[in-house]
Amino acid sequence: MAGYIVRRILQAVPVFLGTTFLIYFMVFAMPGDPIIALFGDKTPNPAVVAQLRERYHLDQPFIVQYFIFLGGIFRGDLGVSFSGQPVAEILAKTFPVTLRLAALAIFFEMVAGITVGLISGLRKGKLFDSSALLVSLVLISLPIFVIAFVFQLVFGVQLGWFRTTVGFGAPIQDLIMPALVLATISFAQISRLTRSSVIDTSGQDFVRTAASKGLSRRRIVPVHILRNSLIPVVTYLAVDFGTLMVGATITEGIFNVPGVGRTLYQAIIRGEGPTVVSFVTVMVLIYLVVNILVDLFYAVLDPRIRYAK
Amino acid sequence: MTIGRTADDERPILEVKDLQVGFTTQNGVVKAVDGVNITLYRGQSLAIVGESGSGKSTTAHAIIKLLPGSGKITGGQILLDGVDLTAKSEREMEEVRGTGIGFVPQDPMSNLNPVWSIGFQVEEAIKANGIASGRKAVKARAIEVLKEAGLGDADRRMKQFPHQFSGGMRQRVLIGMGLAANPKLLIADEPTSALDVTVQRVILDHLESLTRDLGTTLLFITHDLGLAAERAEQLVVMYKGRVVESGSSVEILQNPQHPYTQRLVAAAPSLASRRIQASVHNEQQEIEVDHADDSAAEVIDLLSTAEARAEAVEAASHKEPAIVVEDLTKVFKIRGSGNFTAVDSISFQIARGTTTALVGESGSGKSTVAKMLLKLEDVTSGKILVGGKDLASTTGKELFNLRSRMQPVFQDPYGSLNPLRNIGNTIGEPLQVHGVGTRATRRARVLELLDQVSLPSTLVTRYPNELSGGQRQRIAIARALALKPEIVILDEAVSALDVLVQAQILRLLADLQAELDLTYLFITHDLAVVRVIADNVCVMQKGKIVEAAPTDEVFDNPKEQYTRDLLDAIPGASIELAS
Structure with missing residues (x-):
């Protein structure tokens, strides 16, 4: 190992x-x-x-x-932006915001995606499954800025549940709406992935054997079906987390989130070489680390990989 | 009828009455089981025998009510201890499974959940059935169950995962799980079909003594008639969803009534090999040859096939050898744990026009030999001469030409045909690759080949998915013969087929050999088949040839303990056949 x-x-x-x-x-x-x-x-x-x-x-x-x-x-010096601010300082300010946003988005898409996917998979071809498919297709087809504006209009302006843009200090309650918007895209992917994985696992011999041992359905579904089905889903989630961590430029822009994506975008517009390069370097590092973690996590989930020589 | 029998003993433990099972498809309901009746008394053992698609596994799954997908019980009754299971809800069935009926599934590779440890999977069966409570008691019972099932070091291996177990070990775990809650009835669905013969024997012996000790009634499902008769007192023969014959095993075997059963008895290699064995002895003693199967007119008689071979071998023995293998060794490098010697300096010769069988269990190195002969795998050391030419120094154009003289047929007829090419193109491909003839002559040759393997010429435009396993294997053989090779390497070529189909293919191979003077290297794990087709046998164990002799000699007078073990493991050896 x-x-x-x-x-x-x-x-x-x-x-x-x-x-x-x-x-x-x-x-x-x-x-x-x-x-x-x-x-x-x-x-x-x-x-x-x-x-x-x-x-x-x-x-x-x-x-x-x-x-x-x-x-x-290598000396830990990321340079100084043209405005004279150390890049490390800018990173320290923006990364926690993006981290919170990414974590929230992952949480939403995970809970909703896996739940819907599991129910769809267990009730293949029934009304719930077809409705979930329809919703997923609509969400996949819509560009993210359309979803963002609809959310702003409905939940921000008409219902008044959230502020339409993120305020100073990026408090959690302001991040919920952009996180939901980010989650909608991956929700469709995750629910479809979970669904097909659940259908696949349900047909496996060991599920029938589990039933033949006298186990109840309530135990078979989480222990033998869901656990095995989650292996590809978790991999997808982890990669998605890496993607979100390096910033969601459009969504952060629309909701005025002071995160990595928006800061990088502005730096590119202004031609601030040192900031851009340092930001992207950190992103590459994060992405690489997340990918290594995914591989290690895979081994945790699947003993066949854990004990393989 | 002994005195003191209780009412409990007189009532059958399992009674299946007019069972109907249907599968819903796009074209309506297809009946998989049609009016099956089974009666099984406490402490007895019964085997359901039939080929794939006969409905035997579906019957088993219906009894425990775990039919796959669109399967449904559409009629009849299943009485377990007098209680009708067909009327029970899914929740109520959960109570019956485990304690009422235990189940040992077919394929040890796919029936254990790969992400949970062995201990976890046995323990959950114990907990679900309320056999023990409390962590320690459950664990203790799990170890006990596994030990009973023949896993000596169970306490140490509880934490291991299925992929760290061999097939035989996994099957023991599954048997342990099936018996974990002391069920009244144990259904074993082809529990050893995926295992080596010697392992099969040990496991079945164990299963037999276990069920006897626990007083469990055994319902056994198999495609092997010899195995069924050896292991069960009662037989139920199924064909196309119906029971064609049922009764005591010995009676059915000695005096099969239904034509289908007669064909099965005639075709089962495990039985045929014994019959051939018997005829050899009888000839020596000048006693009339036994023909148990004369009663059936269209019987596929493996005996006559084997007899015809004897003459051909006689003639071939003084020709020059087609294949010479000298000190052949193959070493695989394994990262982290050094080298693994798959084939360990083996030598043998095959005379032109004869068949040599390479027999051994999985992992003995027999398939590696085949790959090296076909030059699909490099040789570590040693020599292979094909028609007098050293294979190692043959490259490029020469190798290309050599390949046309040496053709393979592989085990899996589903995996070895490209599903996107039609049959005509598949058989014609070697001709095209080697640039033989014109388009028209190639087409004529394809039709000729189809005729040779007894398939209608209308198949030319069909695709593999429209054919049965036996038909596909015929196609694979036709493709191998397309270039008129001298040598055909058959790597477990009949292992995946049903007994009747297997018999047909073996006969076809024998006929083709007589007609085209082919040399066969026949690789198999099944000694019963060897008896039918091979002239010479090389028994391989752990990369070495431990015994090599003419087939008759190996069967009559095995020198090595390992060969004797293999021979003893052929099912049906203890059964009296009609004489």
């Missing part, structure tokens, strides 16, 4: 280097001079421009810049 983890981490190294290099290169290749852009309509003082360029190493060749950046990463 330990060997497996080490191998996975070693595999992550080239992925990390490759992606950061690619990101750095793309940001570098973006048209326009970000330093000039900082001054807007004003004509900049050449001395100030030169000083800024030196400060952000923009006067060095590309590859040197990359290694300076890499060196910083």
